[in-house]
Amino acid sequence: MEKNILSFLSPLLLLLFLNINLAYAIIPQIEREALISFYNATNGDNWNDNSGWKEPPLQDGFAMHGTENSWYGISLNVENSFVTEINYYDNLLTGIIPPELGNLSNLQELSFSSNQLMGSIPIEIGNLTNLTWFDLYSNQLTGSIPPEIGNLSNLQGLSFSSNQLTGSIPIEIGNLSKLEILWLDYNQLTGSIPPEIGNLSKLQVLWLDDNQLTGPVPEEMINLISLIDNQSDFCGNSLFTDRSIVRNFLNLKQIGGNWEGCQIFSCIADLEGNDNDVDGADISILANNPSLIDLGIFAAEFGTINCMQ
Known part of the structure; x- marks a missing residue:
């Protein structure tokens, strides 16, 4: 009788074990939907590489739930339970950045560099509080930098270089206490440098060159104690100072020195x-x-x- 009970229970235990592991290895439905929204919004069918995304058998037009780790450009955590990285360098992405990406709450790296994305940076990006690297270099993005960027408290690297961003640098950028790299060069940013940038004590490289920034450089800039000499760029703006301490500090940090001599x-x-x-x-x-x-x-x-x- 005992043997018969064990024989009956064994298939149930095996099924339960498989179900537990299956659930453990599948990303939440909201994250899968966010990835599909991203694919559709950026014309995924025309990417240079979209391997894995529509590998049969299909579910709602895409590869089965649980296969996302094999989708080109997508990385999951070790347990395959959530999305950690999205990397698409030079992959012919067009269209817009969809707001649904803000649902990927465990995302650590997001890179769309060297593509042809247009439109604005969605405010929902501010939900990605685990993000450490955010790279939108060389696209055709417009609009302003959303103040919600200040919510990304774990961010270490931020590159919005070579787009068509306008408006001022948001003061909330001063909240990014872990930031080490900030590249905002080659945009159409206006206004003055916010004093709050001086809060970024871990910042090592700062590129603000080739924008339309004006006015006096805030004295708080000298608080950027981690800036590496000869590695930052402030050229191509209309910035000035009457403070020798600021002038000397920026000359030391400016690539090639003499940051005032390369203003517009x-x-x-x-x-x-x-x-x-x-x-x-x-x-x-x-x-x-x-x-x-x-x-x-x-x-x-x-x-x-x-x-x-």
């Missing part, structure tokens, strides 16, 4: 021998914004200004 308007004011009430800050503001005043009249009244574009 490099101006030299010679006030020697002129009796006036204009201080260095006023001169810098006017010299770096020639549209504010007729420089010829200014020079005749206050001294000599030489500007080169």
Whole structure:
């Protein structure tokens, strides 16, 4: 009788074991749906490589649930229970970044560099609080950097270089206390550098070059104690300072030195021998914004200004 009971229970135990392991090895349905939304939004059928995504047998037009680890560009954790990485370098992605990616709450790396994505960066990206690397280099993205980017408290590397992003650098970027690399170069960002950037004490490399940034560089920049010498870039903007401590600090960090000499308007004011009430800050503001005043009249009244574009 005991033998018969064990014979009856064995198939049930085996089935239970298989079901437990099967459930353990499948990502949540919401994550699978997020991946499918990403595929559809970026014209996955025309990618350079989309292997595995539609390998038969199919379920809702895609490979069976549980096969996501074999989909090109997708990596899961060891137990295959959630998505950890999405990497698509130069894979002919077009279309937009779908908001559904914000449902991948365990995502650690997200890279779409060197593709042809358009549209804006969805605010739902702010839900990816486990993200450590976020790379959108060389696409055709527009709109502003969403302030929700400040929610990514584990981020170590951020690259939005070579897009068409506009608006100002959000102050929330100063919340990224673990950030080591920040590349925002070759966009159309405007406004001034927010003082909050000075909170990024672990930042090693900062590229802000070739935007439309203006105004005085905040003195808080000298708090970037981890910036590596000769590795950052501030050129191609209209930035200035009247603070020697800021000037010297940025010269040390600027690739090739002399960050002021590579601004869009490099101006030299010679006030020697002129009796006036204009201080260095006023001169810098006017010299770096020639549209504010007729420089010829200014020079005749206050001294000599030489500007080169």
